[in-house]
Amino acid sequence: MSIVTVQLGQCGNQIGHEVFNAICSDVHGTHGLCSKKENKSYHDACKERFFSEEKSGVPVARAVLVDMEPKVISQALSIAARSGYWKYDDRSHFCQKQGSGNNWANGYSVHGPKHKDIIMNLVQKEAEKCDRLSGFFTIMSMAGGTGSGLGAFVTQCLKDAFPASFILNHVIWPYGTGEVIVQNYNSVLTLSHLYHSSDALLVHENDVIHKICAQLMNIKQISFRDVNQVIAHQLGSVFQPIYTAEGALHYSRSPLGDLMETLVPHPEFKMLGLRNIPQMPESSLAYSSFSWPGLIKHLRQMLIANATMEEGIDWQVRPPRPGSSIPSKHSTSKLLHFNTSIANLVILRGKDMHSADLGSFQDPALYTSWLTPQDAFNLWKTPRAFNKYEKSAALVSNSQFLLKPLDNLVGKAWNMFASKAYIHQYTKFGIEEEDFLDSFTTLEQVISSYTTL
Amino acid sequence: MTQSVVVQVGQCGNQVGCRFWDLALREHAAVNKKGIYDEALSSFFRNVDTRSGGDGHDISKGKICSLKARALLIDMEEGVVNEILQGPLRDVFDSKQLITDVSGSGNNWAVGHKLYGCQYRENIVEKLRKTAEHCDCLQCFFVIHSMGGGTGSGLGTFVLNLLEDEFPEVYRFVTSVYPSSEDDVIISPYNSVLAMKELNEHADCVLPIENESLFDIVNKIHQMVNSGKLGSIVKQNSLVTSSAGSTKAVQEKSFDAMNNIIANLLLNLTSSARFEGSLNMDLNEISMNLVPFPRLHYLVSSLTPLYTLADVNVPSRRLDQMFSDAFSRDHQLIQADPKHSLYLACALLVRGNVQVSDLRRNIERLKPSMHFVSWNQEGWKTGLCSVPPVGHSHSLLALANNTCVKPTFMELKDRFMRLYKKKAHLHHYLHIDGMEQSCFSEAISSLSDLIEEYNELDATKGGPRIDPSRLKIAV
Numbered sequence: 001m002s003i004v005t006v007q008l009g010q011c012g013n014q015i016g017h018e019v020f021n022a023i024c025s026d027v028h029g030t031h032g033l034c035s036k037k038e039n040k041s042y043h044d045a046c047k048e049r050f051f052s053e054e055k056s057g058v059p060v061a062r063a064v065l066v067d068m069e070p071k072v073i074s075q076a077l078s079i080a081a082r083s084g085y086w087k088y089d090d091r092s093h094f095c096q097k098q099g100s101g102n103n104w105a106n107g108y109s110v111h112g113p114k115h116k117d118i119i120m121n122l123v124q125k126e127a128e129k130c131d132r133l134s135g136f137f138t139i140m141s142m143a144g145g146t147g148s149g150l151g152a153f154v155t156q157c158l159k160d161a162f163p164a165s166f167i168l169n170h171v172i173w174p175y176g177t178g179e180v181i182v183q184n185y186n187s188v189l190t191l192s193h194l195y196h197s198s199d200a201l202l203v204h205e206n207d208v209i210h211k212i213c214a215q216l217m218n219i220k221q222i223s224f225r226d227v228n229q230v231i232a233h234q235l236g237s238v239f240q241p242i243y244t245a246e247g248a249l250h251y252s253r254s255p256l257g258d259l260m261e262t263l264v265p266h267p268e269f270k271m272l273g274l275r276n277i278p279q280m281p282e283s284s285l286a287y288s289s290f291s292w293p294g295l296i297k298h299l300r301q302m303l304i305a306n307a308t309m310e311e312g313i314d315w316q317v318r319p320p321r322p323g324s325s326i327p328s329k330h331s332t333s334k335l336l337h338f339n340t341s342i343a344n345l346v347i348l349r350g351k352d353m354h355s356a357d358l359g360s361f362q363d364p365a366l367y368t369s370w371l372t373p374q375d376a377f378n379l380w381k382t383p384r385a386f387n388k389y390e391k392s393a394a395l396v397s398n399s400q401f402l403l404k405p406l407d408n409l410v411g412k413a414w415n416m417f418a419s420k421a422y423i424h425q426y427t428k429f430g431i432e433e434e435d436f437l438d439s440f441t442t443l444e445q446v447i448s449s450y451t452t453l
Numbered sequence: 454m455t456q457s458v459v460v461q462v463g464q465c466g467n468q469v470g471c472r473f474w475d476l477a478l479r480e481h482a483a484v485n486k487k488g489i490y491d492e493a494l495s496s497f498f499r500n501v502d503t504r505s506g507g508d509g510h511d512i513s514k515g516k517i518c519s520l521k522a523r524a525l526l527i528d529m530e531e532g533v534v535n536e537i538l539q540g541p542l543r544d545v546f547d548s549k550q551l552i553t554d555v556s557g558s559g560n561n562w563a564v565g566h567k568l569y570g571c572q573y574r575e576n577i578v579e580k581l582r583k584t585a586e587h588c589d590c591l592q593c594f595f596v597i598h599s600m601g602g603g604t605g606s607g608l609g610t611f612v613l614n615l616l617e618d619e620f621p622e623v624y625r626f627v628t629s630v631y632p633s634s635e636d637d638v639i640i641s642p643y644n645s646v647l648a649m650k651e652l653n654e655h656a657d658c659v660l661p662i663e664n665e666s667l668f669d670i671v672n673k674i675h676q677m678v679n680s681g682k683l684g685s686i687v688k689q690n691s692l693v694t695s696s697a698g699s700t701k702a703v704q705e706k707s708f709d710a711m712n713n714i715i716a717n718l719l720l721n722l723t724s725s726a727r728f729e730g731s732l733n734m735d736l737n738e739i740s741m742n743l744v745p746f747p748r749l750h751y752l753v754s755s756l757t758p759l760y761t762l763a764d765v766n767v768p769s770r771r772l773d774q775m776f777s778d779a780f781s782r783d784h785q786l787i788q789a790d791p792k793h794s795l796y797l798a799c800a801l802l803v804r805g806n807v808q809v810s811d812l813r814r815n816i817e818r819l820k821p822s823m824h825f826v827s828w829n830q831e832g833w834k835t836g837l838c839s840v841p842p843v844g845h846s847h848s849l850l851a852l853a854n855n856t857c858v859k860p861t862f863m864e865l866k867d868r869f870m871r872l873y874k875k876k877a878h879l880h881h882y883l884h885i886d887g888m889e890q891s892c893f894s895e896a897i898s899s900l901s902d903l904i905e906e907y908n909e910l911d912a913t914k915g916g917p918r919i920d921p922s923r924l925k926i927a928v
Contacts, residue, residue, distance in 0.1 A: 432604075
């Protein structure tokens with residue numbers, strides 16, 4: 001089945017372009033250290049998911065590019081075309097002349113309704129090119145105006161127009177400081193609206209990726225391109241073809257559906273985090289070797305201690321002992337340290353993955369009491385190595401990963417809201433104080449639900 | 454891509470404008486080697502086919518034919534505009550972009566605002582419309598004027614009102630040059646306070662600039678050049694020191710240098726809207742991020758590097774110095790000390806080979822020494838434009854919405870009150886049609902209210918921080 005990617009705003013378009021690059025270089029740049037037959041079926045499944053064929057033979061990304069200003073899209077189109085490996089459809093993009101000016105209300109209430117028909121038309125055409133449509137993957141930041149505001153609007157339209165398709169929103173969580181001053185308002189409005197229309201939100205935090213670039217990738221002067229490439233690699237490790245069952249003959253046919261089924265058992269919980277291991281500069285790969293038990297041990301501790309990368313994990317954190325009393329809501333020692341999960345998915349790619357033992361992820365103490373580990377944990381794998389890593393593991397987790405960042409963000413936005421600062425910029429485009437209050441209510445509910453797991 | 458129109462009013466406005474067009478042309482010439490009319494150029498210039506003579510039509514693609522500034526030049530005397538028309542920039546403007554009179558405004562706000570405003574209204578609106586028609590997505594008007602005189606201050610703010618009426622969707626950025634306390638125009642405080650009321654009510658953003666600060670900066674640059682200390686580093690034809698394209702005698706070059714600083718401010722402000730970058734900062738993002746309350750739209754600016762123009766190879770130490778300088782007192786374009794006042798918001802517009810990690814490192818480094826208002830502790834907005842200014846490898850424009858503008862306004866108020874208490878010179882104003890004493894009282898109360906708003910924010914500084922309690926959800 002195929003996925004249609006919708007890239008929204010500067011951030012969405014820059015990342016989307018890196019994602020297709022990463023997928024292409026995985027498929028073309030390596031043989032995957034597996035049998036020819038295996039590699040071929042991986043290749044074919046990847047093609048079907050992300051690209052359509054054209055007469056010229058160059059794969060065309062199943063993507064719709066949307067921005068309110070032209071510079072980023074034209075750059076993405078031309079860089080992709082020059083790569084020779086893939087390209088964007090020349091007609092599958094839409095841009096205007098003037099951006100949304102970091103104003104969510106402008107993107108959501110003005111640009112959205114005004115350009116709805118054109119954008120949805122492009123999406124429709126792209127969807128019709130798929131023999132079988134699994135759903136939509138939207139990429140956007142929640143800080144700015146176009147990705148966040150227009151993105152929230154378009155997600156709602158997708159939900160209405162394609163009720164049977166899955167929608168996964170990839171959301172970039174802005175740096176704590178320094179990108180956009182009204183980012184906390186924009187984020188609160190984005191998250192609350194997506195919570196109503198999206199099937200799941202897959203979140204990347206810029207601060208975390210920045211740290212990975214500095215500490216794991218050893219990049220001295222980090223650019224947005226570096227950050228975006230790490231994000232693209234992580235996304236690729238989840239979305240490249242994978243076997244979802246032991247002994248399966250085919251690669252997963254419903255990539256988004258399978259993901260929702262394993263990770264979103266309840267509509268109140270749809271915030272997904274992503275962790276990868278190992279991650280290192282390409283030049284170091286040749287000198288490194290990994291064992292599955294080592295990787296899995298690290299990944300599990302990253303999960304329970306809520307570590308964002310393999311360096312600096314707190315090894316002291318342990319799951320609560322069975323039989324001990326269920327900690328009360330504000331029992332802080334638990335809140336601060338142990339990360340409770342709703343559902344986890346581990347994806348293994350590479351040599352000898354059959355030998356990997358994931359028993360440590362099936363401990364009931366890791367999960368909320370209302371799900372058994374059998375329901376809450378899934379393992380997907382393929383012998384086909386990903387992106388030059390002989391062995392690699394990814395963890396997609398619906399857990400308390402994002403509780404603290406979300407709580408911080410809502411707190412900061414609420415502080416600002418209490419002083420009424422910047423509100424006039426939103427009322428100018430029809431978003432009133434009431435709308436803000438609704439959004440705050442939605443997110444406080446989400447925070448409360450994740451807190452009481 | 455969007456376009457902007459510059460409206461330069463009065464002697465000061467036109468002189469600064471002239472420097473802006475000169476430097477803008479040189480900046481584009483340095484980037485655009487092939488002589489193709491591109492989107493970056495189209496933001497401030499039309500490309501006109503003048504071969505057939507007469508009006509000429511716009512050519513949207515291909516070779517540069519004849520560039521025309523998207524500008525309206527207004528002055529109520531002819532001197533400065535005539536000089537521009539005889540100088541090297543003459544081909545950039547044509548007669549349809551000019552509005553001049555012969556008799557001047559006599560340093561009287563009321564003459565500029567009420568008398569000439571009335572008289573030239575139709576003419577101004579028509580020429581603005583013409584200029585706007587040549588744009589396919591007009592985003593912003595830049596008004597350049599001074600506060601102390603008659604034409605820039607009076608007619609300049611009249612034009613600002615017209616812009617709001619005629620083009621309510623288009624942003625209005627105003628560059629206002631404030632007179633120094635030793636200004637030779639005695640009634641400049643009247644003019645400035647009357648103009649302030651209009652700025653309070655009708656501008657989206659105001660970039661206040663004080664002559665005194667420009668003067669200090671230029672003096673310092675000259676001292677450094679003459680002392681020979683930095684002679685090898687300061688490039689003679691860099692943007693700040695150059696006066697090519699002007700017709701001034703040598704002794705007037707320091708005025709050019711001062712005006713160049715303002716012109717550079719405008720170039721850097723618009724760079725991200727004109728050129729590519731990994732983090733674009735469009736003009737409409739400036740007011741969105743930096744103006745938390747409608748009237749508090751005065752942004753204190755600082756430019757670096759100013760004194761030591763950087764080498765081509767940038768050691769990271771130099772780069773960090775650029776960020777530190779932007780917050781030092783002697784780099785501000787008004788007499789103010791932002792570090793010891795309260796920040797409501799702060800923007801960093803960086804050009805050249807600077808990456809997001811450089812930004813983050815410097816924000817982390819500088820943050821502890823700055824005070825931000827309690828509800829905007831992380832009030833930073835950043836933009837990265839990959840094209841540096843001519844002759845530099847990188848540059849930084851910092852815009853601060855900071856209570857440090859208050860002393861400038863308070864001093865203005867004091868000087869106004871000293872005259873107003875004695876009703877000195879009022880009669881010069883009151884005999885103009887439409888000018889009444891209430892204009893003065895309303896203007897001063899508008900200024901007092903503004904000062905009071907800053908006072909209230911200042912009062913929160915240093916006090917205990919009490920976060921409002923969060924929404925409670927029934928579980």
